[in-house]
Amino acid sequence: GAVVSQHPSRVICKSGTSVKIECRSLDFQATTMFWYRQFPKQSLMLMATSNEGSKATYEQGVEKDKFLINHASLTLSTLTVTSAHPEDSSFYICSAREDRLNYGYTFGSGTRLTVV
Amino acid sequence: GNSVTQMEGPVTLSEEAFLTINCTYTATGYPSLFWYVQYPGEGLQLLLKATKADDKGSNKGFEATYRKETTSFHLEKGSVQVSDSAVYFCALVRAAGNKLTFGGGTRVLVKP
Numbered sequence: 001g002a003v004v005s006q007h008p009s010r011v012i013c014k015s016g017t018s019v020k021i022e023c024r025s026l027d028f029q030a031t032t033m034f035w036y037r038q039f040p041k042q043s044l045m046l047m048a049t050s051n052e053g054s055k056a057t058y059e060q061g062v063e064k065d066k067f068l069i070n071h072a073s074l075t076l077s078t079l080t081v082t083s084a085h086p087e088d089s090s091f092y093i094c095s096a097r098e099d100r101l102n103y104g105y106t107f108g109s110g111t112r113l114t115v116v
Numbered sequence: 117g118n119s120v121t122q123m124e125g126p127v128t129l130s131e132e133a134f135l136t137i138n139c140t141y142t143a144t145g146y147p148s149l150f151w152y153v154q155y156p157g158e159g160l161q162l163l164l165k166a167t168k169a170d171d172k173g174s175n176k177g178f179e180a181t182y183r184k185e186t187t188s189f190h191l192e193k194g195s196v197q198v199s200d201s202a203v204y205f206c207a208l209v210r211a212a213g214n215k216l217t218f219g220g221g222t223r224v225l226v227k228p
Contacts, residue, residue, distance in 0.1 A: 006159065034215060043205065043220045044160075093159050095216075105209075105216055107152075107159040 002028050004096050006108025013084055013115055021079045021111045023094030029074035030096035034105075035067075038091040050077050084115040118143040122206045122219035129196055129226050137191040137222045139180075139206035147208040149173075149182055149189040150216070154203045163191075163204070196226045 003026040013019050023033060032051050036044040048064075050056040050071035058064045066088075068080040077096075081088050094108040122139040129135060141147065148167045152160040164173030169184035178193045189206060206219040 004159075041221075041223070043218045046215055049215060095160075104162070105150075107161070109159040110157070112157070 002096075002098065002104065002106040004030075004094065004106045004108045006094050006111055008111060009109060010112045011114070013113070015085055015115055016083055018080055018082045019084055019113060021081075021092055021094070021113075023077045023079070023096065023108050025075045025096045025098070025106070028096075028098045030077075030098055031074070032097045033071055033077040034095040034097070035069060035077075035079050036093045036095065038093060038110075040091075044093060047079075081113065084113070086115045089113055089115045118147070118208060118210055118217040120206050120208055120217055120219035122204075122222050124220065125203075125223035127222060127224045129224070131198055131226055131228050132195045133226075135191070135193045135196045135200070135224065137204055137206075137224070139189045139191065139219060141187050141189065141206075141208050143187075143208055143210050143217075145210055146184075147210045149180070150207045150209075151178070151180055151189070151191050152205040152207060152218075154205065154221075156202075160205065196224075198226050198228055200224060201226045 005024045007022050035047045047062045048056045048058045050069045052074050056069035071077040093110045095105050119142045150165045151163040153163045154160050164175040166173040166182035172181045180191045203221045203223045205221045207216045
């Protein structure tokens with residue numbers, strides 16, 4: 001079945017530094033990838049939608065300069081949290097969609113980011 | 117716009133009890149409906165789905181039926197296990213290529 005690999009699973013960084021999270025579709029080509037943020041005991045909040053080779057579409061209220069998304073190939077999307085601050089600490093989850101799966105959305109295992 | 121409402125948790129059950137998690141939705145047209153499960157510290161896994169009215173999705177003993185007349189997609193399992201302890205999300209997508217709309221999630225705790 002479809003597998004999405006997300007790395008790292010956990011990362012701790014200092015305030016002011018940048019962190020990159022990778023999301024790879026291992027056995028299929030993902031036309032569209034989605035990035036979510038999840039606060040403790042809450043639902044997933046969609047941050048942005050990225051299509052291969054084009055700029056990401058950000059949801060209202062999400063700072064595009066802070067959360068840089070790159071979708072350079074059909075199998076890889078990255079989310080970079082720039083100049084991270086403690087309030088950016090959260091659980092980030094990516095998801096990939098492939099048209100042949102007929103509405104199938106495969107999720108990564110998530111990244112726990114802690115900014116100290 | 118689209119929205120999904122599911123019962124708030126936590127839901128605490130004993131092993132072998134019957135589980136129901138209510139989910140209702142608001143959407144135009146004919147959305148596809150999903151249940152996802154999230155185990156602690158992990159991403160989401162698709163549990164089951166239904167793409168048209170009266171379809172029944174089933175997997176691992178869980179079932180949900182797409183009810184157009186009541187705009188509902190309630191999740192049920194006849195006999196839960198401790199390993200079913202997780203957070204369950206109801207979701208919909210209105211058409212191909214669109215983003216998923218999630219409910220708020222329901223935490224289920226099954227005690228031995």
